[in-house]
Amino acid sequence: xxxxxxxxxxxxxxxxxxxxxxxxxxxxxxxxxxxxxxxxxxxxxxxxxxxxxxxxxxxxxxxxxxxxxxxxxxxxxxxxxxxxxxxxxxxxxxxxxxxxxxxxxxxxxxxxxxxxxxxxxxxxxxxxxxxxxxxxxxxxxxxxxxxxxxxxxxxxxxxxxxxxxxxxxxxxxxxxxxxxxxxxxxxxxxxxxxxxxxxxxxxxxxxxxxxxxxxxxxxxxxxxxxxxxxxxxxxxxxxxxxxxxxxxxxxxxxxxxxxxxxxxxxxxxxxxxxxxxxxxxxxxxxxxxxxxxxxxxxxxxxxxxxxxx
Amino acid sequence: xxxxxxxxxxxxxxxxxxxxxxxxxxxxxxxxxxxxxxxxxxxxxxxxxxxxxxxxxxxxxxxxxxxxxxxxxxxxxxxxxxxxxxxxxxxxxxxxxxxxxxxxxxxxxxxxxxxxxxxxxxxxxxxxxxxxxxxxxxxxxxxxxxxxxxxxxxxxxxxxxxxxxxxxxxxxxxxxxxxxxxxxxxxxxxxxxxxxxxxxxxxxxxxxxxxxxxxxxxxxxxxxxxxxxxxxxxxxxxxxxxxxxxxxxxxxxxxxxxxxxxxxxxxxxxxxxxxxxxxxxxxxxxxxxxxxxxxxxxxxxxxxxxxxxxxxxx
Numbered sequence: 001x002x003x004x005x006x007x008x009x010x011x012x013x014x015x016x017x018x019x020x021x022x023x024x025x026x027x028x029x030x031x032x033x034x035x036x037x038x039x040x041x042x043x044x045x046x047x048x049x050x051x052x053x054x055x056x057x058x059x060x061x062x063x064x065x066x067x068x069x070x071x072x073x074x075x076x077x078x079x080x081x082x083x084x085x086x087x088x089x090x091x092x093x094x095x096x097x098x099x100x101x102x103x104x105x106x107x108x109x110x111x112x113x114x115x116x117x118x119x120x121x122x123x124x125x126x127x128x129x130x131x132x133x134x135x136x137x138x139x140x141x142x143x144x145x146x147x148x149x150x151x152x153x154x155x156x157x158x159x160x161x162x163x164x165x166x167x168x169x170x171x172x173x174x175x176x177x178x179x180x181x182x183x184x185x186x187x188x189x190x191x192x193x194x195x196x197x198x199x200x201x202x203x204x205x206x207x208x209x210x211x212x213x214x215x216x217x218x219x220x221x222x223x224x225x226x227x228x229x230x231x232x233x234x235x236x237x238x239x240x241x242x243x244x245x246x247x248x249x250x251x252x253x254x255x256x257x258x259x260x261x262x263x264x265x266x267x268x269x270x271x272x273x274x275x276x277x278x279x280x281x282x283x284x285x286x287x288x289x290x291x292x293x294x295x296x297x298x299x300x301x302x303x304x305x306x307x308x309x
Numbered sequence: 310x311x312x313x314x315x316x317x318x319x320x321x322x323x324x325x326x327x328x329x330x331x332x333x334x335x336x337x338x339x340x341x342x343x344x345x346x347x348x349x350x351x352x353x354x355x356x357x358x359x360x361x362x363x364x365x366x367x368x369x370x371x372x373x374x375x376x377x378x379x380x381x382x383x384x385x386x387x388x389x390x391x392x393x394x395x396x397x398x399x400x401x402x403x404x405x406x407x408x409x410x411x412x413x414x415x416x417x418x419x420x421x422x423x424x425x426x427x428x429x430x431x432x433x434x435x436x437x438x439x440x441x442x443x444x445x446x447x448x449x450x451x452x453x454x455x456x457x458x459x460x461x462x463x464x465x466x467x468x469x470x471x472x473x474x475x476x477x478x479x480x481x482x483x484x485x486x487x488x489x490x491x492x493x494x495x496x497x498x499x500x501x502x503x504x505x506x507x508x509x510x511x512x513x514x515x516x517x518x519x520x521x522x523x524x525x526x527x528x529x530x531x532x533x534x535x536x537x538x539x540x541x542x543x544x545x546x547x548x549x550x551x552x553x554x555x556x557x558x559x560x561x562x563x564x565x566x567x568x569x570x571x572x573x574x575x576x577x578x579x580x581x582x583x584x585x586x587x588x589x590x591x592x593x594x595x596x597x598x599x600x601x602x603x604x605x606x607x608x609x610x611x612x613x614x615x616x617x618x619x620x621x622x623x
Binding site for chain 1: 437438439441442443444445446447449450451452453454457458550554557558561562563564574577578580581584585588591592595598599602603606607
């Protein structure tokens with residue numbers, strides 16, 4: 001167990017380092033400067049600003065300075081477009097994104113897993129066919145079509161729901177539903193596959209032969225093993241939620257990290273871009289680790305080999 | 310394997326088996342049909358349509374009519390023509406980005422699988438690391454950088470090569486997308502190729518090539534890669550809808566295709582602005598988009614099952 005943990009943590013550090021390196025050099029390769037959009041400022045002022053942000057140093061020093069500042073001072077630099085510390089922007093917007101993401105994950109699991117189980121149990125029936133077609137449709141209809149449609153057909157007609165905005169409890173409903181839908185569709189397919197595989201195994205046949213009721217077979221004998229693919233998908237699902245949040249936050253005007261990230265990319269805001277990518281990477285590493293641990297908990301076979309497959 | 314032709318016993322090839330399995334899969338064949346129709350509409354029928362950029366401010370938001378099958382948009386442009394021309398860009402991005410990623414994925418995966426040992430371990434570790442980073446995060450950063458360069462490229466081409474300014478602008482607007490997606494989308498593919506190369510390199514014909522004294526590179530490129538090519542290209546049909554989706558996402562966020570180019574993502578984005586009164590501006594491009602993705606997914610799934618290419622999982 002500790003060995004596996006250490007291995008995964010080292011890999012996580014490696015991932016963050018690679019992400020930082022790629023983002024850093026791509027940001028440096030952008031021809032535009034963060035300050036070119038501003039009005040005519042003298043060369044002297046420009047040089048001063050560059051000095052303030054540490055952009056006058058050689059590129060290798062800058063490359064090493066950023067991680068050093070994160071570790072020693074907890075500083076992610078200052079956003080050039082907003083003029084505020086990146087860490088402030090993150091701490092301010094992260095709670096909103098977290099709530100949105102968690103609710104979306106709730107929707108994804110709450111909708112996806114039952115549908116998957118249902119269609120596995122009724123394999124090749126019309127229920128299975130309808131469920132899997134709906135899941136495929138869910139994957140293929142983008143959130144930027146579903147989101148606006150929900151806005152006019154649901155939010156505009158139900159009192160209490162706002163078309164866009166953030167602040168009240170009920171404002172969470174539509175964005176998180178939209179965000180969770182794609183993951184729900186994937187989870188449904190994975191759950192169906194997992195359950196079907198377990199259902200074809202000998203111990204299930206034995207249980208049935210012993211006269212265990214069909215519901216008990218599913219709940220007691222099948223679910224634990226059958227949900228493994230879905231649990232393993234939680235890491236990627238979280239990455240999908242982060243990507244999806246870029247769009248859903250734009251549609252429903254949620255003041256979260258996704259919006260800031262897109263803005264950082266369009267305004268060439270180097271430090272905000274770096275800080276947010278690293279933060280996203282960090283979240284993914286943590287979620288993948290959690291998903292792995294959960295898989296180990298559910299499946300003793302994985303625990304000993306230490307890792308997924 | 311059950312032989313149907315009893316009189317002349319014939320060996321059945323991989324592709325023959327695949328074809329008969331494919332023909333039995335109704336979803337995949339249906340998907341194939343829709344794709345053929347969609348391609349014909351976007352790449353042949355579109356040439357006979359009205360100019361998609363023809364602005365007519367006296368005819369804004371016109372309802373569907375004989376001249377404008379789907380009506381017109383906020384600037385009086387024909388929506389049907391815009392959807393077909395937008396489809397060209399969306400489909401091209403999907404196909405070219407896939408081609409870029411297939412080339413990289415095959416070479417990378419083949420070298421890794423063929424080399425084996427420490428080289429293989431390091432190369433696959435790099436893939437693992439990149440796979441752990443959210444794809445869209447990398448794509449957005451790369452796309453932002455590439456599209457900045459493309460502005461410079463446009464100026465250079467117009468000045469030095471005397472190309473038409475509008476055409477060059479259109480081209481340099483979509484070319485970065487091919488690379489932003491293709492340069493990052495090869496990771497899973499390289500794993501599949503690697504797994505196949507590892508099994509092929511143990512086969513007798515490779516041994517024979519080694520015995521004949523051929524160089525490593527010749528064996529790799531002349532003997533091994535041609536054998537993984539077919540299944541890999543088939544598998545890559547599954548990545549086309551993914552790339553089309555990412556193009557739409559980027560365009561929706563304002564980082565991808567820009568006017569005067571259009572794509573399905575751009576049309577959906579524009580449509581979302583006039584949602585309350587003109588819902589068809591969102592629905593119709595969305596319908597074409599989803600139908601294409603739906604069909605490509607079914608077709609890709611069917612092809613993969615027919616050829617039984619196993620995805621190399623973790």
